[in-house]
Amino acid sequence: MPELPEMEAWRRQLDEPVAAFPIAKAGPAHVATLKTFDPPLSTLEGRRLAGARRRAKRLLFPTEDGELVLLVHLMTAGRLRYLRPGDKGPKTPAFRLEFQGGAKLVLTEAGSKKRAGVWLLTPEAAEGELAHLGPEALGLGADALGAICAQESRRLHSLLRDQKVIAGIGRAWANEILHHAKLSPFALSRDLVPGQVQGLATAIDVELERGLELRERGANDARTYRVHDKLHEPCYVCGTPVARVDYEEHTVYYCPDCQTGGRILKDRRLSRLLR
Numbered sequence: 036m037p038e039l040p041e042m043e044a045w046r047r048q049l050d051e052p053v054a055a056f057p058i059a060k061a062g063p064a065h066v067a068t069l070k071t072f073d074p075p076l077s078t079l080e081g082r083r084l085a086g087a088r089r090r091a092k093r094l095l096f097p098t099e100d101g102e103l104v105l106l107v108h109l110m111t112a113g114r115l116r117y118l119r120p121g122d123k124g125p126k127t128p129a130f131r132l133e134f135q136g137g138a139k140l141v142l143t144e145a146g147s148k149k150r151a152g153v154w155l156l157t158p159e160a161a162e163g164e165l166a167h168l169g170p171e172a173l174g175l176g177a178d179a180l181g182a183i184c185a186q187e188s189r190r191l192h193s194l195l196r197d198q199k200v201i202a203g204i205g206r207a208w209a210n211e212i213l214h215h216a217k218l219s220p221f222a223l224s225r226d227l228v229p230g231q232v233q234g235l236a237t238a239i240d241v242e243l244e245r246g247l248e249l250r251e252r253g254a255n256d257a258r259t260y261r262v263h264d265k266l267h268e269p270c271y272v273c274g275t276p277v278a279r280v281d282y283e284e285h286t287v288y289y290c291p292d293c294q295t296g297g298r299i300l301k302d303r304r305l306s307r308l309l310r
């Protein structure tokens with residue numbers, strides 16, 4: 036799933052082009068993709084977007100007149116593309132906006148399961164839709180993170196991925212961040228000493244900034260990640276082969292030497308914990 040660095044890179048790319056021309060035609064939209072019916076999509080037609088904004092892993096496209104917000108959540112397999120006039124697009128997009136002059140904003144989703152979503156909302160309704168999200172991960176800072184860690188004792192990998200607590204991080208960047216901070220994915224948040232909280236806050240910023248810079252240059256997953264999905268590859272710090280453990284419904288990658296004092300972590304699948 037695209038996370039904060041990927042979404043922010045897309046937002047920066049889309050910000051100018053989506054505001055260049057008014058919308059000529061809104062839709063079609065796949066019945067499973069469009070989550071709202073009132074106001075109807077056609078109310079977008081003739082209006083101009085103010086640009087692209089982002090909140091957590093969602094993109095927001097407010098209209099210039101301040102009356103409507105188009106909210107897009109790509110989930111795992113959704114992709115958003117801006118097509119210039121004449122560019123070839125998919126035959127059956129999950130969602131499409133066509134601008135005057137012929138450019139298009141197109142949402143596609145690989146696979147048969149439609150999870151990506153598009154909402155057309157008033158600004159107030161959009162605020163409500165986003166109200167459950169925690170503070171943005173990038174720039175969170177040690178004080179706010181320290182307060183979050185002290186609230187309840189959570190395993191760090193799970194805590195970082197919880198959008199209600201910290202918004203924007205998923206499993207891939209949780210792996211990168213915890214490795215950078217030299218913390219075990221299974222460490223409990225309340226056990227962190229102030230120096231470790233500071234280190235984790237720094238790791239969040241450094242890793243998300245690194246990801247954003249790479250994604251803006253078009254780097255693929257293999258070049259962007261250094262720990263995530265790198266099973267048996269040498270750790271970029273110490274050379275120890277990267278290990279993997281199943282946790283909840285996720286696969287966690289870590290360096291046993293840098294993060295767990297040489298210990299190999301045991302599987303903690305949710306299904307097993309529930310038994």
Ligand SMILES: [Zn+2]
Nearest residue numbers: 270273290293
């Ligand atoms: Zn290492």
